[in-house]
Amino acid sequence: MGDMPGVFPKDPKWEGDGSSRIPFWAYTDEALYKKELERFFYQGHWCYVGLEAEIPNPGDFKRTVVGERSVIMVRDTDGGINVVENVCAHRGMQFCRKRHGNQTEFVCPYHQWNYSLKGDLQGVPFRRGVKQDGRVQGGMPKEFNTGEHGLTRLKVATRGGVVFASFDHGIEPLEDFLGPDILHYFDRLFNGRKLTILGYNRQRIPGNWKLMQENIKDPYHPGLLHTWFITYGLWRADNKSQLIMDAQYRHAAMISTRGSGGARSEVTAGVTSFKESMEIQDKRLLDIVPEPWWQGPTAVMMTLFPSVIFQQQVNSVSTRHIQPNGTGSFDFVWTHFGFEDDTPEMTERRLIQANLFGPAGFVSADDGEVIEFSQSGFEQKPFHRALAELGGYDCGNTDHMVTETLIRGMYHYWRKVMEV
Amino acid sequence: MAENWIDVSAEDEVPQEDVIGVEAHGRDIALYGVEGQVYASDGICTHGHARLCDGFLDGFEIECPLHQGTFDIRNGRAMCAPVTEDIRVYPVKIEGGRVFVDLG
Numbered sequence: 001m002g003d004m005p006g007v008f009p010k011d012p013k014w015e016g017d018g019s020s021r022i023p024f025w026a027y028t029d030e031a032l033y034k035k036e037l038e039r040f041f042y043q044g045h046w047c048y049v050g051l052e053a054e055i056p057n058p059g060d061f062k063r064t065v066v067g068e069r070s071v072i073m074v075r076d077t078d079g080g081i082n083v084v085e086n087v088c089a090h091r092g093m094q095f096c097r098k099r100h101g102n103q104t105e106f107v108c109p110y111h112q113w114n115y116s117l118k119g120d121l122q123g124v125p126f127r128r129g130v131k132q133d134g135r136v137q138g139g140m141p142k143e144f145n146t147g148e149h150g151l152t153r154l155k156v157a158t159r160g161g162v163v164f165a166s167f168d169h170g171i172e173p174l175e176d177f178l179g180p181d182i183l184h185y186f187d188r189l190f191n192g193r194k195l196t197i198l199g200y201n202r203q204r205i206p207g208n209w210k211l212m213q214e215n216i217k218d219p220y221h222p223g224l225l226h227t228w229f230i231t232y233g234l235w236r237a238d239n240k241s242q243l244i245m246d247a248q249y250r251h252a253a254m255i256s257t258r259g260s261g262g263a264r265s266e267v268t269a270g271v272t273s274f275k276e277s278m279e280i281q282d283k284r285l286l287d288i289v290p291e292p293w294w295q296g297p298t299a300v301m302m303t304l305f306p307s308v309i310f311q312q313q314v315n316s317v318s319t320r321h322i323q324p325n326g327t328g329s330f331d332f333v334w335t336h337f338g339f340e341d342d343t344p345e346m347t348e349r350r351l352i353q354a355n356l357f358g359p360a361g362f363v364s365a366d367d368g369e370v371i372e373f374s375q376s377g378f379e380q381k382p383f384h385r386a387l388a389e390l391g392g393y394d395c396g397n398t399d400h401m402v403t404e405t406l407i408r409g410m411y412h413y414w415r416k417v418m419e420v
Numbered sequence: 421m422a423e424n425w426i427d428v429s430a431e432d433e434v435p436q437e438d439v440i441g442v443e444a445h446g447r448d449i450a451l452y453g454v455e456g457q458v459y460a461s462d463g464i465c466t467h468g469h470a471r472l473c474d475g476f477l478d479g480f481e482i483e484c485p486l487h488q489g490t491f492d493i494r495n496g497r498a499m500c501a502p503v504t505e506d507i508r509v510y511p512v513k514i515e516g517g518r519v520f521v522d523l524g
Binding site: 104114116122124126128 | 468470474476483484485486487489501502504
C-alpha cells in the first residue's frame with residue numbers, strides 16, 4: 001500500500017489557504033452538498049426565481065425552485081408578487097404540479113386545504129366537523145388558528161423585471177447583495193423596459209451545480225472547446241475584454257467587445273480550428289446589430305452566485321437558472337427574452353441567435369458534455385484536485401481573458417462560507 | 421319571469437336556526453329557518469363542490485363545511501374568502517303547512 005492516498009478520503013481537508021486547487025470531493029461529497037444548500041441557497045443569498053413578464057396578470061403563477069425546494073412565484077389580486085413554498089401546511093404535500101397557470105387560489109388535492117394567492121390558509125374541510133343525526137362529529141380543535149398554518153412565504157426582491165426570493169427574511173437588500181459593479185451590468189441589461197418572453201429550454205446536466213457557475217467564469221475554454229465559435233471567427237484574440245467581480249468574489253461579469261477586423265485577419269491564426277472555407281448561410285446567427293443599451297460590449301456574461309446566469313451574447317439575451325438536485329446533477333432552465341420595444345426583425349434575430357444556446361445549442365451543447373465528463377473524472381478519484389492557475393494564484397479583476405481568476409474568486413468565497 | 425312554485429317540504433321539517441337539504445326538480449336546495457322565517461338557496465357552494473346543508477348557520481350566514489366561505493342567506497351575497505361568487509336564493513312561501521320555493 002505504501003504512500004498510496006485513499007481514493008475516498010475519510011476526513012477530506014483542503015490543503016493550504018488558496019483557491020487555485022479545488023479538491024474533487026468538493027463536487028462529490030454528500031454532506032458538503034447539503035451544507036451548500038443550507039448556506040448558499042437557503043440562507044443569506046438571493047436566488048433567482050423568474051421574470052415578472054412570466055406572470056403579468058393576477059393569478060398567474062410559475063412553479064420553480066430555490067435550491068432543491070419547490071416554490072411558486074405568483075401574482076396576487078393586488079398585483080403584488082409572492083413566492084410561497086410548494087408544500088401544504090397540512091401533510092406536507094407538494095400540491096402544485098403545473099409548471100405555469102392561472103388560478104384564483106391554491107388547493108391541495110389531498111384534503112383540499114385552500115390557500116389565497118399570498119399563501120394564507122383560507123379554508124379547511126370539515127374544520128367544524130360533520131353533522132350526523134343532530135350531532136356534530138369530529139373537526140379541528142377549537143383553538144386551531146388558520147393564521148398559523150399558511151404556506152411558507154419567502155422574502156421577495158424585484159429589480160428591472162427580475163424576481164429574486166430568499167427563505168432568509170433577514171437577508172441584505174438585493175442591491176447590496178450584488179454590489180455596485182455587478183449592479184451596473186445588471187441594470188445595463190434590465191434597464192426598466194418591459195421584458196417579453198420568447199421561450200424556454202430545459203435540460204438536466206449530470207454534473208455538480210458549481211461546474212455551471214465555473215463554466216461561465218472561465219474565459220479560457222470558449223476559444224478552445226467551442227469550435228463553432230472559432231470556425232466562424234466569433235471568439236478572437238483581439239476581443240477587448242474585462243473580468244470583474246463583486247467585493248466578495250462570488251458574482252462576476254465577463255465583458256467583451258468583438259474586434260472589428262475582418263474574419264480572415266491574423267487574429268484567429270493562433271486558434272487551431274478556424275476554417276476559412278466554411279461560411280454560414282444565415283448571417284443573422286452571428287453578425288452584429290448593435291443596440292443602444294449595450295454601451296459598447298457585444299457580450300456580457302454575468303454569474304450571480306449561486307443560482308443564475310444572465311446572458312447577453314450579441315443580440316441573444318437570456319436567464320439561465322441553476323437548479324441543483326444532488327451532488328452530481330442539476331437542471332438548467334433557460335428563459336429567452338426580448339424587450340417590448342423590439343421590432344419584429346429584432347425578435348426574429350434574438351430567436352435565431354438563441355440557436356447557439358440551450359441543450360442542443362451550436363455552442364452550449366459542448367458545455368453540457370464537458371460538465372458531465374468533469375463530474376465523471378471527479379467521481380473516480382475524489383482524493384485528487386482540479387487546477388485553476390491560469391493567470392496566477394490570486395483573485396482580482398483583469399482586462400484580459402487569459403486567466404482563471406473568476407474561478408479562484410468563487411472558491412475563495414466558497415471556502416469562507418463553507419468553512420472548509 | 422314565470423313563477424314556478426314547487427312544494428319542497430313540510431314547514432315543521434325546517435329546523436329553527438339550522439339548515440336542511442331538499443331536492444326540487446333534480447336541484448339541490450338548502451332551506452334555512454331563522455326567527456320563524458324560512459329562506460332558500462342553491463344547495464351547492466359556488467366555490468368547492470360541497471353541500472351547504474352540511475354547513476353551519478350563524479344568524480343569517482351559512483358557512484360552507486369545506487372551506488369556511490360564508491353567504492348571507494337573505495340575498496345570497498358571498499361574504500368572505502374563499503367564496504367570491506354569490507349564491508342564488510329563491511322566493512319562499514308557506515301554504516297549508518307546506519314550504520313552496522319559486523324556481524322561476
